[in-house]
Amino acid sequence: VPYTQLVFEPMRELLNYLCENGFKTYIVSGGGVDFMRVWAEDIYGIPPEQVIGSSVKVKLANRDGKPVLGRLAEIDFIDDKAGKPVGIHRFIGRAPVMAFGNSDGDLQMLQWTDRKPHTFKAIVHHTDAKREYAYDRQSPIGQLDKALDQAQEKGWTVIDMQKDWTRIYPKH
Incomplete structure (x- = not known):
């Protein structure tokens, strides 16, 4: 592919x-x-x-x-x-008014965006092992641990790929 x-x-x-x-x-x-x-x-x-x-x-x-x-x-x-x-x-x-991330590598960008009011921060949580690849806290790649905790603590949007996306990839 x-x-x-x-x-x-x-x-x-x-x-x-x-x-x-x-x-x-x-x-x-x-x-x-x-x-x-x-x-x-x-x-x-x-x-x-x-x-x-x-x-x-x-x-x-x-x-x-x-x-x-x-x-x-x-x-x-x-x-x-x-x-x-x-x-x-x-x-x-x-600084951005919106920032999206999917791993702990994005945490500082999301925190920096969060320092201003009226900004939007979101984490795309890779939960769909069937259609894509699931990873988060214990994964050897794409680790999502601290950023997921901060998202929950600070009220950032967490997008669950398995539950929230009816389609992941474009139709070809």
């Missing part, structure tokens, strides 16, 4: 709704920014300059008389955990 078919349809529906109602949307992910920028616009309608992710350092070089950016074997930025608010500040310049 191509990676582009593994997108969450409810996420696309929400992004479309927000754009239709005047919101500027961003992807803020711990994943590699160069990887995500290639397909984010086609899949989510989010242009490359509105994708924030982890990156390696690059350097301008000359190849066959033409300038090219070459990747260096050095980390530039990790857009995960405490790095998410830093990345949002660096690339957007203001």
Whole structure:
């Protein structure tokens, strides 16, 4: 299955709704920014300059008389955990009015969003092992423990994929 078919349809529906109602949307992910920028616009309608992710350092070089950016074997930025608010500040310049996460790697972004009144914070809880993959507190990947506790303590919305989503992936 191509990676582009593994997108969450409810996420696309929400992004479309927000754009239709005047919101500027961003992807803020711990994943590699160069990887995500290639397909984010086609899949989510989010242009490359509105994708924030982890990156390696690059350097301008000359190849066959033409300038090219070459990747260096050095980390530039990790857009995960405490790095998410830093990345949002660096690339957007203001805190979000809405933030969605699905792991403890999103907790600091959600906390930063929560410091202002009238903001919306949500956790997408991966509970559907049959249609997708279930993970939370004890999972070796995508751990959702502290963020789930904070969501319950602070009254953030928790979206249960198994109960709340009738469809996970787009129809093809």
